[in-house]
Amino acid sequence: MLTYYRYLITVFRSWTTSIMTYLRSMSWREFKFAMRRKKYVVAEENSKLAKVLTTLDLTALGIGSTLGVGVYVLAGEVSKKYAGPAVILSFLIAAIASVFSGLCYAEFGARVPKAGSAYVYSYVSVGEFIAFIIGWNLILEYVIGSASVVKGLFTYIDSLSDEVMSKWFREVMPMNVDVIAPYPDFFSLGVTVVFSIALAFGAKESSRVNNVFTVVNLLVVLFVIISGLFHVDASNWNLSKEEVMEGTNNSTEYGEGGFAPYGFNGIIKGAATCFYGFIGFDCIATAGEEAKTPQKSIPIAIVVSLLIIFLAYFGISTVLTMILPYYAQDEKAPLPHMYEAVDWEWAQYLVTAGAVCGLFSSLLGAMFPLPRVIYAMSSDGLLFEFLGRIHPRFKTPFYGTLIAGTFTGVLSCIFELSQLFTMMSLGTLLAYSMVAGCVLILRFDNNNNDLEANFTYVDMLKQMFRPGKKTATNLTAKLVAMEVVLYVCTCFGFAAILSQCNLSEDGALPIVGVAVFGSMALALVISISLQPRSETKLPFMVPLVPWLPALSIAINTYLMTMLEALTWAQCGVWLLIGLTIYFAYGLWHSAENSQSVDDNQRKVSVKQ
Template sequence: MESISIGAASEYDTLLNKKVIHQSCSSFLKAISRKKPISDSTESRLAKVLTAFDLTALGIGSTLGVGVYVLAGQVSKQHAGPAVILSFLIAAIASIFAGLCYAEFGARVPKAGSAYIYSYVTIGEFIAFLIGWNLILEYAIGSASVVKGLSTYLDKLFDNVMQNFFKEHMPMDVPWLSEYPDFFALGVTILFSCAIAFGAKESTFVNNIFTVLNLGVVLFVIIAGLFKVDASNWSIPKEQVPDGYGEGGFMPYGISGVIKGAAVCFYGFIGFDCIATAGEEAKNPRKSIPFAVIVSLAMIFLAYFGISTVLTMMIPYFEQDENAPLPHVFRIYGWTVAEYIVSIGAMFGLCASLMGAMFPLPRVVFAMSADGLLYQFMGRISDRFKTPFNGTLITGFLTGTLAAIFNLSQLVNMMSIGTLLAYSMVASCVLILRYESDDKNNKVTINGKGIQLNSSSGNYAAAKVLLRKMFIKNQTATSNHLSAKITTIAVASYGVWCLLFGLVVSKFEENFDQIYWLDYFLLCLSLVPIFTTLYIISRQPVSSAQLAFKVPLVPWLPGISILINVYLMLKLDSQTWVRFAVWILIGLVIYFTYGLRNSVQRRRSQQKFETTIITEKNTRSLSVPSIYVNSNSTTATNF
């Protein structure tokens, strides 16, 4: 309860009451769209100890997991043949588009939280919460699937000892759950959680060791395989190819097979975004984050490219083992030592991938908790270790529980939704901020009167001005509120056009033999609004903000990134979208029951509003009696 003096004049009292009512009615919309300042002066409580090498190793380790030992054989046999190298190239280009967007934002906003914090400073609190909630899902399921793979891999090396024991003594006959509780996976997850909780530098040091050893094994496979390569395996005649394995040659499944293979290979590059999540703990984030993102993606591509080249040249693509192609090919040549080295390398890769998947999860929780959107105790920083200690252990235990009791084979696609949605949001944020207004105070006007829409002449003048600003670029113009508004609306509509384009392209992929001229017409027609929207954005004046790193070819490169991500999301099955909707529903309950009222930005807005009221009171010269105004009932930011 705060005592403030308000003018006794009835007109002022009415004015104040009207303002309070109006502000209260619009407070909900303002609440979900309130933004976090880009330049947040709050001092970080995390230790800045990570170098560019640490961040690069973290990105490589989290991405180059067991996939490097599996994907090349799987994609070459099922989708692309020897052209799997082109599939990896396309996937790498698509990943680099997303990576460059992360690099710009990491240099612009070096805070823990990755896509969550980027959305918060660009779009608003509600969308940021949804993105952060999705990131938690992505990292939790990603970590659980990796540790489950590690447990399964070790168990196979020892003739399924754990599986047989737990199935016999502790079976779980429950649908959607695992056949037995995997206590080994739970224990390993808790062990890694403790390592991460005890310090960022210490945990990244362990990750560096795993990553270097993993890269060493990859290099060994490439060099050893070069002694047994045969270029004729890239040009096998059709008559020598078994039924069901395409037409032979370099591209046995055609271009469509290469594209399908690229969609699968794209998921082999997921994980580099953990670099941006660690931005608040980097010594020089504005330089090291862009460097680490680009270098890690380049090295990951070279590893995939080298492995797939050697593998498809050593034996024909249709003879590959889908689950363990590298041990299989070395077994064929009788290289027992190489087979064991590859198995050890897979262990290192899994450990590095697990560390990389678990490291960013508590950072996202910390960022959301520090902003008041998640429960405060989850984001507390340890005075001794300078890490989100509670959040690390809690998320580690929950991740281990998922790995121990759930059958994760049907949940892995949910991780893909969270990742692709985050990628799309980051690219959209890059576009919005690149064209943000340089004029933070004054609204743009036309002829000093604003855009008039009250008469036919006013409508014509407004339309004429808007069309000119949308399609004709003024080289000397500076970004303003109107150009920024045009960009924001264009970016929002661009997502809809990408969705429609993806639906049209899906028909080509599913029934290519039944495509008619009308389908080609619809395909071309769906491309028109995509190019038009990007062209409109490109005509707007760019913000003059100086950045340490900028995405090149804006808006085209981020636009292509959004298009690819939306298309890949459409390829996920309906059950995945149902589970995703359930997860979102849980998040909405948390936000509207806790986050909306406990938001730090809400408290700041409330203080600003109260200050405005007091300032208005002080400017009045009326002599009035003092009355009490309840700040909770009169402030516009009650939400």
């Protein structure tokens, strides 16, 4: 073991020496250019991936990847612990936040119909270094998301079989290590490998299987909503505190009764939890390079899938909380518990079939975008070349799909579900915020070939408070980019105070901080709205720019600040590994590095 650690230290020192030697050979101007170089994207260029996905395929992919086991669990958990019957408002808030992010993704899907999702979007608009960070976080999101889904599938099937698999694994192959699972889960490993092989054989074939699973899942959800209407009792939405105390044996843990027993804070906490039930629609944008008509299909698929997902969550949560009081919900299996309470035990088997199909479609939806992001990054030279090789027959990133699937399977095999879930949300919210910021930057970008190189910060301050430019120039584009960065920083300050402090009890200082950061954020958005805009016309454009993307950033940063410090630390370790790869390999293997273009002439070329 000591020899192994010495080998790792030697490799790390060698990488570090190579990185420092390379960086010393560059001037500061060259290094700054390398970190900020942007990607040229031409919509008409030939793709190595097969363009086989229709609008229906993309919509089913978005629904399948998002509407998984959460629809069978989330409503019961949130209503019992956080929001009560007001869980429908929690889902509404989460849906609005998701729609804001979804509209930003839809615009970029119309603007940049390439595989890679937020990674490519940020590469096009912000630069290579930030794009690598976003892409690296997306890999983490999809790996952990896939491992979590397949682990949930194992847990669900194992519970139905009276824990036969887990008992056998625990007895035959125990692992007595604190940081990993108590036994290896070879079921999850096997399922993940099988699914990765299926995905490697072709996007169209895997989308057909996903369509079947998604249809079954939606039919079961529809059955639950319609059948539940025969047993609803509206009085469960207005229970008095005395009724709650009587139903819970005088327990004080279930709020004050009524429609929102835990108050407004409970609704917001519930919305933060419900938000994760909408994670997954971004896989639609990731599959853009394989869509037949991406400019039209991606916006439609995102909006329609999010609408259907919200209606499903809204209907399920309404039926659940009207049939049973919120405090009587089963957190782990609310729907079977509901049917048991109304003496429809036969319906439990139908719900179980829908849950299994939902898990299968979620697994396909979670695993589908992972090799596409790896393919995009390796094609750009930021990850190792062999990961992006396209199979000549199947037209998929064959090796990247198999390697990513195997890595995901190993994680699901040796870690528990709770250990896998902690890091997924941060990468997702960071990607959503990045895409919204990119929308703002590109909407105010200079596409008039006006170099206007000689301007000062004084000129920028004048333009900020007294806009004199009527058309977008380099000055206005740089000003908006700086304002977007400042806006994100102020949102983090505002959200950190709001989420970590109690404004009614912690004195005047937090209130002053909220007022200062809030005023700064509002002033920055107003200034951005006054700047001249790009004249580029797109098939789909986010409405109410800059207000809607700015609101999306604010909501996402607030949800990020509510995550635990351990989650940030874990993502920090992952980021450190990624930065080592970037500086040791990606920085000088970048495809953009091979193009000898002057810094002032490197403008993003997005041909419609």
